[in-house]
Amino acid sequence: MDKEQQRHQEELQYLAQTEQLLQTLLNRELDQLESRKEALIEARRDMWENTVHSSRDFTRLTEMNQYLVGVNQQTAGYVNTLKQVAKYKHMIGSPYFGRVDFIEDGYEEAEKIYVGLHTVMEPENHQVFVYDWRAPVSSIFYRHEPGRAAYEAPGGIIEGEVLRKRQYKIKDGQLVYFFDCNVVITDQILQEILSHNASPKMRTIVETIQKEQDRIIRDRETDLLIVQGVAGSGKTSIALHRIAYLLYEGHRSRLTSNNVLILSPNAVFSQYISHVLPELGEENVAQTTFDDIAASALAGRFAVESRAEQLEGLLQAEDSRTAFRRQRAIAFKGSRAFVTLLDRLLRHWAHRVIPFEDVFYDGVTVETRQQLKNRFLHNKIGLPMAVQLRRLEETVLKKIAPLQKRRLKRIEPIVTKSEGRDFEIKSFSRLLSMKETKALRRRLRRFTRVDYGRVYETLFAQPKLFARLARGLSFPGDMTEKEIEALIAETRDRLRRGQARYEDAAPLLYLKFRLEGASLYPEIKQVVVDEAQDYTPLQYAIFATLFKEARFTVLGDIHQSVEKEGDLGLYDEVVEILRKPQTLRLYLEKGYRSSQEISAFARQVLGKDQNGMSFERHDEAPRIVHAEDSAAMDDAAAHDAAAFVDAGFGTVAIICKSQREAAGLYDRLKDRLDVKLIQPREGWVETGISIVSAYLAKGLEFDAVIVYGADEGRYRSDLDRRLLYIACTRALHRLIVYHTGDSSPFLPGPGKAATGFI
Numbered sequence: 001m002d003k004e005q006q007r008h009q010e011e012l013q014y015l016a017q018t019e020q021l022l023q024t025l026l027n028r029e030l031d032q033l034e035s036r037k038e039a040l041i042e043a044r045r046d047m048w049e050n051t052v053h054s055s056r057d058f059t060r061l062t063e064m065n066q067y068l069v070g071v072n073q074q075t076a077g078y079v080n081t082l083k084q085v086a087k088y089k090h091m092i093g094s095p096y097f098g099r100v101d102f103i104e105d106g107y108e109e110a111e112k113i114y115v116g117l118h119t120v121m122e123p124e125n126h127q128v129f130v131y132d133w134r135a136p137v138s139s140i141f142y143r144h145e146p147g148r149a150a151y152e153a154p155g156g157i158i159e160g161e162v163l164r165k166r167q168y169k170i171k172d173g174q175l176v177y178f179f180d181c182n183v184v185i186t187d188q189i190l191q192e193i194l195s196h197n198a199s200p201k202m203r204t205i206v207e208t209i210q211k212e213q214d215r216i217i218r219d220r221e222t223d224l225l226i227v228q229g230v231a232g233s234g235k236t237s238i239a240l241h242r243i244a245y246l247l248y249e250g251h252r253s254r255l256t257s258n259n260v261l262i263l264s265p266n267a268v269f270s271q272y273i274s275h276v277l278p279e280l281g282e283e284n285v286a287q288t289t290f291d292d293i294a295a296s297a298l299a300g301r302f303a304v305e306s307r308a309e310q311l312e313g314l315l316q317a318e319d320s321r322t323a324f325r326r327q328r329a330i331a332f333k334g335s336r337a338f339v340t341l342l343d344r345l346l347r348h349w350a351h352r353v354i355p356f357e358d359v360f361y362d363g364v365t366v367e368t369r370q371q372l373k374n375r376f377l378h379n380k381i382g383l384p385m386a387v388q389l390r391r392l393e394e395t396v397l398k399k400i401a402p403l404q405k406r407r408l409k410r411i412e413p414i415v416t417k418s419e420g421r422d423f424e425i426k427s428f429s430r431l432l433s434m435k436e437t438k439a440l441r442r443r444l445r446r447f448t449r450v451d452y453g454r455v456y457e458t459l460f461a462q463p464k465l466f467a468r469l470a471r472g473l474s475f476p477g478d479m480t481e482k483e484i485e486a487l488i489a490e491t492r493d494r495l496r497r498g499q500a501r502y503e504d505a506a507p508l509l510y511l512k513f514r515l516e517g518a519s520l521y522p523e524i525k526q527v528v529v530d531e532a533q534d535y536t537p538l539q540y541a542i543f544a545t546l547f548k549e550a551r552f553t554v555l556g557d558i559h560q561s562v563e564k565e566g567d568l569g570l571y572d573e574v575v576e577i578l579r580k581p582q583t584l585r586l587y588l589e590k591g592y593r594s595s596q597e598i599s600a601f602a603r604q605v606l607g608k609d610q611n612g613m614s615f616e617r618h619d620e621a622p623r624i625v626h627a628e629d630s631a632a633m634d635d636a637a638a639h640d641a642a643a644f645v646d647a648g649f650g651t652v653a654i655i656c657k658s659q660r661e662a663a664g665l666y667d668r669l670k671d672r673l674d675v676k677l678i679q680p681r682e683g684w685v686e687t688g689i690s691i692v693s694a695y696l697a698k699g700l701e702f703d704a705v706i707v708y709g710a711d712e713g714r715y716r717s718d719l720d721r722r723l724l725y726i727a728c729t730r731a732l733h734r735l736i737v738y739h740t741g742d743s744s745p746f747l748p749g750p751g752k753a754a755t756g757f758i
């Protein structure tokens with residue numbers, strides 16, 4: 001047997017042993033599952049039979065509670081076993097994907113470290129057959145080539161030498177191939193993975209996490225980690241793997257899935273990423289959108305526009321000047337200067353507006369106006385204004401309580417004198433006293449209640465006040481005074497009708513949280529902000545208020561901003577607003593999604609010098625096709641989409657500029673093509689053909705993309721250019737861009753992409 005054969009034999013043997021061990025562990029868990037299930041049913045039956053179902057008898061209730069504790073324990077045990085079963089089942093057939101031979105300094109022998117989805121350990125002798133990809137020692141696999149290496153173990157840095165690094169392809173328990181690699185996770189397996197079809201749900205990338213990605217995933221020290229990454233560089237994937245890593249590390253950092261929150265751009269995206277954590281064997285974590293936070297916090301007070309409606313409004317604007325004005329309004333109201341203006345407004349409210357009054361009761365001055373104001377302004381605890389005012393109200397009412405008896409005594413003689421009350425002097429006097437107190441409370445509430453909506457409305461109802469508060473602030477976009485006046489008037493009218501544009505939702509929320517406090521998410525310790533470029537500085541100021549104690553992972557791509565020209569300055573602002581002790585900013589410059597041809601095409605659309613590059617994977621060049629008219633374009637898009645499906649592409653998207661266009665196209669095609677429309681609220685990606693707007697497609701990916709209607713008239717502003725860029729970067733393998741009339745000036749000219757006519 002030559003060396004090669006011997007190596008192969010050894011690997012086959014190791015795989016067989018691991019598979020066998022996995023099977024034993026699985027069987028053990030399955031046996032346990034049965035007994036745990038029985039124990040759980042038993043515990044439930046006991047509780048049911050031995051306790052009353054609803055009782056006012058306290059002793060019986062405590063008894064029931066004891067049973068409940070038992071049931072909860074049994075349930076936890078059962079769920080845990082279920083998880084173990086799922087884990088082993090997931091691993092059987094492909095228990096590991098990598099190996100490093102590492103010899104620690106001071107030791108003679110190299111240890112073979114096999115890396116897989118989870119740890120597989122022989123329970124009797126504790127021999128680890130496979131290490132979880134998140135284990136400290138596994139980091140060597142992702143970060144080091146043969147040669148000197150180190151990893152961070154709980155007890156400190158361990159140094160040594162990597163002798164070998166090996167990768168495996170194991171399918172259905174069979175070793176398909178393995179090879180030793182010298183470069184960082186060599187491209188062979190990555191090539192294979194990336195050339196596959198996209199899936200309607202995001203996939204895990206544990207086997208091929210790249211060095212620069214691993215650094216982000218395994219960072220534990222940073223309180224604010226900012227990642228700027230080009231399209232398809234794996235930001236979302238990394239964010240989710242990072243959560244899985246932090247949860248694995250949880251025993252040290254005490255982080256559980258309840259402590260993590262993902263801020264995702266919309267419901268479609270939330271659906272798209274919802275499978276990754278369960279696939280990694282972790283519980284899913286909560287996801288929310290800014291829309292949801294705003295809608296629930298402002299409900300009942302304002303009808304709030306959604307983000308999709310805001311963008312749709314921008315895209316539907318009757319002329320480019322209107323669209324431009326709206327973009328400037330969005331930038332204006334989302335700016336840091338506007339945050340300062342709102343802070344000044346709050347200070348102004350506290351000092352000048354709250355109508356403190358002297359409080360009298362029964363001829364006595366309980367508190368003077370000045371006393372109340374002083375107490376309010378010199379509060380040292382730093383309570384939110386509304387909470388503090390309520391406390392003030394309570395204090396005053398407490399002071400009045402002892403005076404009420406005396407007051408009653410004074411009322412009684414008066415009631416005695418009035419006719420017809422002879423038999424009810426006491427009760428009538430008490431009633432009068434209560435009425436008096438109620439009236440006093442009403443008077444108190446004139447200054448102890450503060451409504452965030454009114455505060456915001458006042459800003460726009462008093463242009464002079466606005467001007468005073470805005471003095472010295474530099475707002476983005478160089479709006480002229482006239483434009484600001486128009487914006488003030490327009491906002492005032494809208495707010496008076498009880499409506500709030502999306503760009504007003506953030507200021508309203510900010511005021512509400514600053515005034516009333518924000519305790520919506522007390523348990524959140526790690527916030528992941530995806531598509532970070534879509535949020536304004538004001539929205540970050542809200543996150544700072546909402547998640548005071550949390551650490552942040554912020555991932556974005558400034559080139560995929562929609563309504564504004566993105567720039568790196570946003571991240572400086574994020575740092576200044578979130579103010580965390582340890583901040584780290586990292587860049588990802590390599591895209592993994594699109595073929596080189598599609599990436600190069602998209603870069604030309606963007607027309608900027610980006611530092612990006614893409615993973616070397618070649619495919620057909622994108623095509624730009626001219627259609628005679630809209631009907632011809634519909635036909636061609638339908639035909640090509642169907643042809644892509646026939647050719648075996650799993651997910652195909654026809655991307656329109658706006659949701660309205662997407663809905664229109666869907667209506668025209670739905671009877672002749674098996675097609676779905678992705679909607680902002682309830683839609684999600686499935687295999688087959690989807691019609692989607694460019695801004696909703698953000699963050700998603702498809703095997704083949706047909707950009708519908710890249711005409712000169714449709715895509716001509718900077719905003720349009722960014723949308724077109726987003727649309728093109730969604731494609732993995734195929735991209736066709738259709739236009740009628742002249743093509744958008746942002747499309748590469750002849751020669752740079754294949755062009756044609758239909």
Ligand SMILES: Nc1ncnc2c1ncn2[C@@H]1O[C@H](COP(=O)(O)OP(=O)(O)OP(=O)(O)O)[C@@H](O)[C@H]1O
Pocket residue numbers: 190193194203204205208209210213229230231232233234235236237238557560592593698699700701729
């Ligand atoms: N290390 C990797 N191994 C395998 N696939 C990867 C790797 N990194 C990224 N990918 C793949 O690249 C594609 C893009 O990843 P992802 O959506 O996470 O990128 P993104 O930076 O969030 O993209 P965008 O900003 O364009 O929405 C996905 O299909 C993902 O599986």
